[in-house]
Amino acid sequence: xxxxxxxxxxxxxxxxxxxxxxxxxxxxxxxxxxxxxxxxxxxxxxxxxxxxxxxxxxxxxxxxxxxxxxxxxxxxxxxxxxxxxxxxxxxxxxxxxxxxxxxxxxxxxxxxxxxxxxxxxxxxxxxxxxxxxxxxxxxxxxxxxxxxxxxxxxx
Numbered sequence: 001x002x003x004x005x006x007x008x009x010x011x012x013x014x015x016x017x018x019x020x021x022x023x024x025x026x027x028x029x030x031x032x033x034x035x036x037x038x039x040x041x042x043x044x045x046x047x048x049x050x051x052x053x054x055x056x057x058x059x060x061x062x063x064x065x066x067x068x069x070x071x072x073x074x075x076x077x078x079x080x081x082x083x084x085x086x087x088x089x090x091x092x093x094x095x096x097x098x099x100x101x102x103x104x105x106x107x108x109x110x111x112x113x114x115x116x117x118x119x120x121x122x123x124x125x126x127x128x129x130x131x132x133x134x135x136x137x138x139x140x141x142x143x144x145x146x147x148x149x150x151x152x153x154x155x
């Protein structure tokens with residue numbers, strides 16, 4: 001959720017301008033900023049997930065958390081779809097990356113729900129952490145791909 005908020009702020013910055021002269025330059029800067037955010041959050045999620053696996057931290061079984069996660073899955077998925085449509089129409093890599101961020105937020109929320117269910121049913125403690133590692137890997141891969149593409153454009 002935090003990542004999606006920050007990436008959305010970057011996209012708002014990118015489009016907040018009266019001047020259309022530097023549109024490509026702002027898009028380029030926004031995309032690089034988003035790539036760096038993906039790498040940063042990938043490192044944070046990886047660290048938290050590894051700590052949860054090593055310490056056998058059990059997922060929270062609170063009904064409130066499960067309810068909030070369920071709402072997040074629906075909200076973040078809906079946001080992702082809307083952002084993907086807008087990104088396609090505007091041909092904006094920054095909005096596309098923001099949509100990817102929303103989608104990863106939905107996956108993390110789904111992981112929280114799945115982790116709670118698996119813990120309650122089978123006392124398996126690592127499901128949400130493993131999903132966190134998968135999301136962290138996807139964020140890192142996406143961030144690296146974006147940086148490579150943007151650096152190629154600069155050279």
